[in-house]
Amino acid sequence: MTALTPMEQLLHEHEDDVAGFGHHAVHGELLIPGEVLLGEREVLEVYTDESRLPAGVEQWIRLPLHTILSRLVASKPKLHVNPGQPVEAEFDFGELADAAAQHMRICGCGERPSATREAARWVDGEGRRFFLVPHDDSRLRGCLLGGAIGDALGANTENLPMEVVYERHGPDGITDLPEKPDVTDDTQMTLFTFEAIIRAHVRERLTGERDITTVTQNAYQRWLHTQKTPWDKARGIHSTVDEPDGWLITHQDLFRMRAPGLTCTSALQEYARTGEQATITKPVNNSKGCGGAMRVAPVALADEDPAIVFALAEDNAALTHGHPSGYLSAGAFAVLVHQLLRGKDLLEALDVAVDELVRCEGHEEVVAGIEHAVELAALGNPGVERVEELGRGGVGDTALAIALYSTLVTDDPNEALLLSVNHGGDNDSTASMCGNLAGALHGVEKIRPDWVERVQFREVVDRMVADWELETSAAAPVAQEWFVRYPPS
Known part of the structure; x- marks a missing residue:
């Protein structure tokens, strides 16, 4: 079995505890397949590691959980983590957001919004992956x-x-x-x-x-x-x-x-x-x-x-x-x-x-x-x-x-x-x-x-x-x- 990532370890530890996962995982990173951050959807599928992404996915966005919850999703969908994978969970978006916000109020750590567009095939000279936008230039x-x-x-x-x-x-x-x-x-x-x-x-x-x-x-x-x-x-x-x-x-x-x-x-x-x-x-x-x-x-x-x-x-x-x-x-x-x-x-x-x-x-x-x-x-x-x-x-x-x-x-x-x-x-x-x-x-x-x-x-x-x-x-x-x-x- 593939070793658990830090986010997967938290999922395992807080399997039925949305408040616990929201509190401890707020700064952990997740991957959203594709290129679009915003949009109306009933379920937002996210992944904990590149190896968990569905076959054929070549572009994704890496960002912390708190950014997903507070900035980048217009609707309040269900958050489905690692669908179809051994370490899988689904959370109510609102409950998870409340738990994350409570953590940030208590610890005063503040939000650090960030997102990186990444791709499977393109890596720059320093090893960093960026999403390349197709265009007619x-x-x-x-x-x-x-x-x-x-x-x-x-x-x-x-x-x-x-x-x-x-x-x-x-x-x-x-x-x-x-x-x-x-x-x-x-x-x-x-x-x-x-x-x-x-x-x-x-x-x-x-x-x-x-x-x-x-x-x-x-x-x-x-x-x-x-x-x-x-x-x-x-x-x-x-x-x-x-x-x-x-x-x-x-x-x-x-x-x-x-x-x-x-x-x-x-x-x-x-x-x-x-x-x-x-x-x-x-x-x-x-x-x-x-x-x-x-x-x-x-x-x-x-x-x-x-x-x-x-x-x-x-x-x-x-x-x-x-x-x-x-x-x-x-x-x-x-x-x-x-x-x-x-x-x-x-x-x-x-x-x-x-x-x-x-x-x-x-x-x-x-x-x-x-x-x-x-x-x-x-x-x-x-x-x-x-x-x-x-x-x-x-x-x-x-x-x-x-x-x-x-x-x-x-x-x-x-x-x-x-x-x-x-x-x-x-x-x-x-x-x-x-x-x-x-x-x-x-x-x-x-x-x-x-x-x-x-x-x-x-x-x-x-x-x-x-x-x-x-x-x-x-x-x-x-x-x-x-x-x-x-x-x-």
Whole structure:
């Protein structure tokens, strides 16, 4: 006979004593087969060990008895422990809950709600099992990996004249990823934006508070730390965290200075010194640089309402860029991504973005850039001259225009990426933004597989996309290790 687990020993000792079992087993763990915690049911079947689960069960949820009784079951069913097993019991839910509550009042031990999604087949590198949520992430992966690929395509030629590009790469300019396809600050900051969106969702799920911009500010202070700024100088005067936290910051390859924008770093350093968060009405500077727009693609995930996405992206960019063309371009760009991720075509998405944009004071430069991009795309015959007619991409309005033009003028995301990177301006940012748009529009399958496989941080992007899908699913984790991975701050 299989040795009894601790919970089974308690069942054996308190076979006909619901009060005794409820008192002594309140912190013991049980397994619920499947993926759904909530729901109406007459009988809730639970198990004391993986070996007791019915044949064919590949996914289950492990959680303490007190959490089952107090938090996770909408109805008050019978609790059936180990149905069909040698050590089996059935309890009245209400009686068991009363006994457990009495124990917790007497001993003052308090409730420690937790749940871990586990699976029979998947184990992470540290031996921990998580439930993996099936999802269709082609557009989101395309958006984020496309952005990283564009960034890497232009990383070594940023702001170099095309004559130098031709000398280095031949008469067709840039046609492939470099041998070492590393990204720049554009992708680094996009990853920290994505982390902020996940952590803000965790925060809202746990506390009901929604403060995405503050969570994002904290994320950018962690990015600042990766750029050779000591943590005590980077974290900000409001932070009480002794070390930067979360999973993303553990990736040592982020601790590399890849042409960080002076505007971003100086604005974040100012926040660290003063604790005063920059806003649209209280700008930190008058910069219209593209650094506010190139990082906001993940903000598209923050809400279903494009108006809210626009406002959140504006606020995000205004943390470091105070000119309307710097933050309005970010708002329009995030709405474009938002609509493309939801299956709209690019011109439909553009209508939604422009509708939000024209409501804002100071929109004229960004609107003019968009209109110019649409006009040039309609002419066809894409090339360097067309791209450079839109500007150099160093400011938000021209970076958005080049990214938009490159995506509009061709149905091939790979051609769009090469078009957006071959010009004598801020080509890593324009190509990164183009990759975000083209990847969200076409999906990751349409991007060259060798580029997807080789680009730096592909594994990080894939893991974060899977984590986002899990966090926003019906099986959102409540185990402590998840909150260590994505602290709600």
